[in-house]
Amino acid sequence: MGTSVAHQALQCYAAISSRTRFNTSYNPQRIAGRSLCLEAMETPKSTQFPVSGQPPQSPTGAGSEDRDMLVGLIKLTAEGDQSAFARLYHLTAKRVYGMARRVLIDAELAEDTTQEVSLQVWQSAAKFDPAAGSPLAWLMTIAHRRAVDKVRSTQSSTNREARYGATSQVIEHDDVVDTVTGQMEAESVVQCLDTLTQTQQESVKLAYYGGLTYREVAEKLGAAVPTIKSRIRDGLLRLKNCLEVS
Amino acid sequence: MNDENKNKQFAEIIQTDLAEGRVLELAEVYALDAVSEEERADIEEYISAAPLPLQRDFTVRLRQARETLATAFATSQVEPPPDLLAKILSALSASSAEAPDAALAAPVTDAPRAAEANVYSGTAPDSDADQLDEFSARRARKTQLHGPSTGRRWLIGAAAAALIAVGGVAVGSTVLSNQDPTHQILSASDVQTKKVDMPGGGTATLAISHAQDAAVVTMNSVSAPPSGKVYQMWLLPKNGTAPISQGTMDAEALSRAATIEGVDAAAAFAITVEPAGGSVSPTLPPVAAVPLNS
Numbered sequence: 001m002g003t004s005v006a007h008q009a010l011q012c013y014a015a016i017s018s019r020t021r022f023n024t025s026y027n028p029q030r031i032a033g034r035s036l037c038l039e040a041m042e043t044p045k046s047t048q049f050p051v052s053g054q055p056p057q058s059p060t061g062a063g064s065e066d067r068d069m070l071v072g073l074i075k076l077t078a079e080g081d082q083s084a085f086a087r088l089y090h091l092t093a094k095r096v097y098g099m100a101r102r103v104l105i106d107a108e109l110a111e112d113t114t115q116e117v118s119l120q121v122w123q124s125a126a127k128f129d130p131a132a133g134s135p136l137a138w139l140m141t142i143a144h145r146r147a148v149d150k151v152r153s154t155q156s157s158t159n160r161e162a163r164y165g166a167t168s169q170v171i172e173h174d175d176v177v178d179t180v181t182g183q184m185e186a187e188s189v190v191q192c193l194d195t196l197t198q199t200q201q202e203s204v205k206l207a208y209y210g211g212l213t214y215r216e217v218a219e220k221l222g223a224a225v226p227t228i229k230s231r232i233r234d235g236l237l238r239l240k241n242c243l244e245v246s
Numbered sequence: 247m248n249d250e251n252k253n254k255q256f257a258e259i260i261q262t263d264l265a266e267g268r269v270l271e272l273a274e275v276y277a278l279d280a281v282s283e284e285e286r287a288d289i290e291e292y293i294s295a296a297p298l299p300l301q302r303d304f305t306v307r308l309r310q311a312r313e314t315l316a317t318a319f320a321t322s323q324v325e326p327p328p329d330l331l332a333k334i335l336s337a338l339s340a341s342s343a344e345a346p347d348a349a350l351a352a353p354v355t356d357a358p359r360a361a362e363a364n365v366y367s368g369t370a371p372d373s374d375a376d377q378l379d380e381f382s383a384r385r386a387r388k389t390q391l392h393g394p395s396t397g398r399r400w401l402i403g404a405a406a407a408a409l410i411a412v413g414g415v416a417v418g419s420t421v422l423s424n425q426d427p428t429h430q431i432l433s434a435s436d437v438q439t440k441k442v443d444m445p446g447g448g449t450a451t452l453a454i455s456h457a458q459d460a461a462v463v464t465m466n467s468v469s470a471p472p473s474g475k476v477y478q479m480w481l482l483p484k485n486g487t488a489p490i491s492q493g494t495m496d497a498e499a500l501s502r503a504a505t506i507e508g509v510d511a512a513a514a515f516a517i518t519v520e521p522a523g524g525s526v527s528p529t530l531p532p533v534a535a536v537p538l539n540s
Contacts, residue, residue: 069447082335087447087467089331097330098322107327114326118334132305137313140320141277148279189318207280208319214280226256229263229275236274240314 070135071128078125085122092136093118096143102209103147104154113150117143144208151211192242200235203228260285264292270304277311428503431455431462442534444468450517450534456510463492463504463515470497471519478520479504480528481512484539489516494524512538 070091076084096117100110120142128138193201199221206217218228256271257263260281263272269292275281276289293304431437434455441451448468454461463479471477477500479492492506492515509515516532518525 065445073447082338083467085338086331086335089334093326093330094323095320097326098324099320101324102322111327111330114330115334115337119337122338133309134313134316136320137309137316140316141312144315144320145279189321193318204278205319207275207278208315212280213282213285214275215282217280225258229256229272232278232280233271233274236277236311236314239318240310243314243317245310245313245317 067134067136071130074121074125074128074135074138077122078128085125088121089118092139095136096139099140099143100147100150103144103211104151109150109154110147113143113146116150117146120146148211188243192239195242196235196238197231199223200231200238203231204235207232260288264288269293269296269300270307273304273307274311277308277315428462428505431458431460431505434458440536440538442536444517445533450536452515452536454509454538459510460505460507461509461515463506465495465500468500470500471495474522475519476522476524477533478518478524478528479506480516480518480532481506481508481538482514482516484511484513489528491524491526494520496522509538514538 070088073084073088073091077088093114097110097114100113100117101107104110104113117139121139124142128135132138133141196204202221203214203217206212206220207214210217212220214228214232215225217223217232218225221228223231256268257266260272263269269289272281272289276286279286281289293301296304432453434457436457437453437455439451439453441449443449444465446469449466450468451464451466452461453464465477476494476496478494480489481492482489490508493504495504506515514535514537516528516535518528518530518532520529
């Protein structure tokens with residue numbers, strides 16, 4: 001292999017690396033980028049390198065190496081490996097704490113919740129079954145449950161409803177891009193959210209971020225209880241189908 | 247989908263939904279935790295007593311709902327307090343009656359990864375003593391990297407990375423001598439750090455000082471190269487000439503910091519996997535690459 005090709009290929013890899021975010025959970029862009037650099041190498045006559053072009057389409061299974069890494073770390077954690085647990089924390093704590101802050105608002109309560117989640121992860125890592133769901137879904141399910149338990153025990157229902165009203169926000173594109181580095185993937189989440197009706201989005205978000213029960217959501221929105229249950233179900237099903245969650 | 251749903255109108259209370267066979271339709275509400283504790287218990291009790299096919303269907307739908315939520319709503323990332331991991335590790339040890347590994351949770355946000363470098367070179371924390379013995383035994387072996395003399399090498403990886411994390415401010419002169427080139431680079435006023443993920447976990451961190459025309463490379467929680475292979479480091483010259491080897495690292499060397507020189511003339515730094523002893527030119531693709539001077 002000629003030195004110029006090796007040189008160009010290394011430069012391609014370096015450029016790809018510099019565009020990715022460090023410490024993100026999903027990295028479909030980097031994986032796709034690497035295969036592009038390989039393609040460039042295999043066709044040495046090509047002088048076009050994707051240094052500043054559009055991000056490539058995420059290949060199927062993008063993020064699977066990160067998922068495998070998380071699965072591996074959870075398994076090691078289940079065996080009592082504190083290093084693996086610490087590494088797992090580094091890879092996921094921002095998301096867990098982010099969730100807790102969003103639900104609880106208060107930084108100290110969010111910190112307590114994050115600690116509780118981490119301890120639960122430590123204690124229940126052996127119960128994680130990769131076939132039953134992704135590591136992140138497992139983790140965020142624990143995190144959400146803990147956050148909701150805490151917000152319900154520390155705040156009355158009326159407080160929660162009022163507070164959520166004051167702090168609710170539309171999920172902007174950037175929020176999603178923070179954690180979903182593949183631009184295609186991020187756009188598809190935002191687009192899929194847009195396929196929900198206003199009332200579906202509202203009900204789901206009130207419940208999810210406000211820690212409200214469907215009954216409390218119904219009260220807050222002045223809607224019938226069965227209607228709210230339907231909105232939540234239909235909204236999530238529509239989202240699931242749009243995102244092609246299998 | 248709307249036609250289907252006409253037959254699946256919800257009732258006022260969960261118990262009625264359950265009694266009328268709509269437990270599947272409750273999967274989303276349940277996944278959202280949008281039920282009271284009592285309702286949650288009712289649903290769980292119902293499912294655990296349900297026929298297996300229904301249990302399976304519910305489990306699938308629940309899993310899908312949770313994945314959907316994780317993807318679409320559990321996305322905010324906020325940096326937690328820097329000392330939180332330390333608190334958690336202490337609590338862990340209290341719950342499992344093991345001494346906490348303080349090295350895992352140094353006070354600076356990035357330092358825990360650094361501390362892991364001396365603990366987690368693929369082995370469990372409690373084999374530190376074994377690791378040290380191994381290092382002493384290897385003292386006589388030919389070294390592949392220039393650097394300070396042995397014995398405290400394993401500390402240097404951690405301390406160097408800790409220095410990187412605090413932006414080059416000297417932390418402990420008991421560990422590094424002032425003459426140490428690593429120390430000089432790390433305490434340079436223009437030191438910048440760049441990090442890159444390594445496959446299989448861990449990161450390679452470069453602390454670069456252009457004034458010194460040198461950088462310190464540290465590996466944090468990086469897995470050993472495959473048997474019979476080593477990691478080799480390269481600097482890619484700006485003038486387009488062949489990549490220049492910066493030395494190799496075997497599994498043992500991962501816990502030491504490496505010094506590389508000539509960064510000012512380089513366009514990029516790369517790490518490849520090569521046969522033991524290294525190669526004359528890099529075997530592509532690299533496992534990691536970092537642009538420099540760009």
